[in-house]
Amino acid sequence: MSRTSLTDQLVDLRRARTGENPSQAVPAVRAALASLSADDRAALVAALRDGVPVSDRIADALLPAATTTAQRELEARVLQAVSDSAGYLHLRPPASITRSAHAVAAVQLDGPVVRLHPAPLAVGPLLYELLPRTEAGQLLGLPGLRSRQHPRSAELFLVHEPGASVVLAGVDATGWEAAQRYVRALLEHRGVPTERITGPALTAAERAHLAEHGAVAGPADAGSALLRRVHLFAAAPWLRVWGTDGQWWLDRPGDDDPAGTADRLLHPVFGLPGFGRSVDGPDVVSLSDGATTVHLRAVQAPDPVLDERMAALRWPREYTPWE
Numbered sequence: 001m002s003r004t005s006l007t008d009q010l011v012d013l014r015r016a017r018t019g020e021n022p023s024q025a026v027p028a029v030r031a032a033l034a035s036l037s038a039d040d041r042a043a044l045v046a047a048l049r050d051g052v053p054v055s056d057r058i059a060d061a062l063l064p065a066a067t068t069t070a071q072r073e074l075e076a077r078v079l080q081a082v083s084d085s086a087g088y089l090h091l092r093p094p095a096s097i098t099r100s101a102h103a104v105a106a107v108q109l110d111g112p113v114v115r116l117h118p119a120p121l122a123v124g125p126l127l128y129e130l131l132p133r134t135e136a137g138q139l140l141g142l143p144g145l146r147s148r149q150h151p152r153s154a155e156l157f158l159v160h161e162p163g164a165s166v167v168l169a170g171v172d173a174t175g176w177e178a179a180q181r182y183v184r185a186l187l188e189h190r191g192v193p194t195e196r197i198t199g200p201a202l203t204a205a206e207r208a209h210l211a212e213h214g215a216v217a218g219p220a221d222a223g224s225a226l227l228r229r230v231h232l233f234a235a236a237p238w239l240r241v242w243g244t245d246g247q248w249w250l251d252r253p254g255d256d257d258p259a260g261t262a263d264r265l266l267h268p269v270f271g272l273p274g275f276g277r278s279v280d281g282p283d284v285v286s287l288s289d290g291a292t293t294v295h296l297r298a299v300q301a302p303d304p305v306l307d308e309r310m311a312a313l314r315w316p317r318e319y320t321p322w323e
Contacts, residue, residue, distance in 0.1 A: 218243020
């Protein structure tokens with residue numbers, strides 16, 4: 001196997017997981033291969049040919065993992081927000097329960113920087129789910145999350161954890177203001193007394209919430225790893241994620257091959273690190289590393305007849321501010 005063909009295979013495998021385009025993935029893979037020894041590259045060839053897992057060091061060079069607890073927690077919470085945003089995207093006129101509703105089209109791993117490429121109209125729902133606020137004494141969103149605007153992107157970062165951030169690529173000032181209008185309209189329409197949290201430090205409410213509940217419901221390490229491989233789920237209309245202590249549940253409507261998805265998540269080079277098959281059932285395949293379990297569940301796809309009913313409804317403008 002020539003080095004060129006090895007590069008091509010690795011680029012294709014990485015892109016299948018991240019959704020990156022070739023101009024993003026090719027330089028990253030080439031740089032990773034250049035950093036590896038001849039023995040490392042031989043191990044890669046064996047992995048692709050025979051399914052022999054590579055070391056974590058080699059795998060991490062080709063598809064990096066988050067390096068801090070705070071970054072993993074942030075990415076796991078973003079994974080949950082990506083899932084929860086599907087419901088808002090379904091309401092875009094004409095409303096549709098069968099239309100694809102993925103909030104993130106690609107996750108670009110650019111060195112230590114994680115660049116999320118949001119789908120059109122998805123920035124508002126993501127901000128609604130992620131940015132912290134209090135409602136009737138209850139804190140919603142991710143405590144400590146703040147935002148800053150760059151010329152052609154926006155950044156979400158943790159004010160109490162320097163270096164923990166994600167970039168929303170391609171979100172310029174116009175796109176950012178449109179997303180903020182969406183959030184304001186949705187909050188106003190709901191009519192619940194709300195205070196959005198800003199400022200350079202954690203508030204007392206945020207500190208209390210973190211002390212009692214933590215940053216994310218599901219295991220952060222696996223949540224972060226799944227976000228970095230979220231394009232594996234792009235073929236389904238949407239992805240529904242549920243996190244609990246030690247577990248993630250991933251539902252894909254219309255998925256008739258959860259075992260195949262599990263195989264891709266257990267790839268010897270680009271798979272979830274340390275995971276193996278735990279349980280195979282008719283509708284659920286479970287993967288585990290001994291501490292965390294990831295359940296892949298096939299759920300029934302929605303009936304297209306529902307689309308006719310949804311399209312006939314006139315949703316309040318506040319729920320569809322892009323109309």
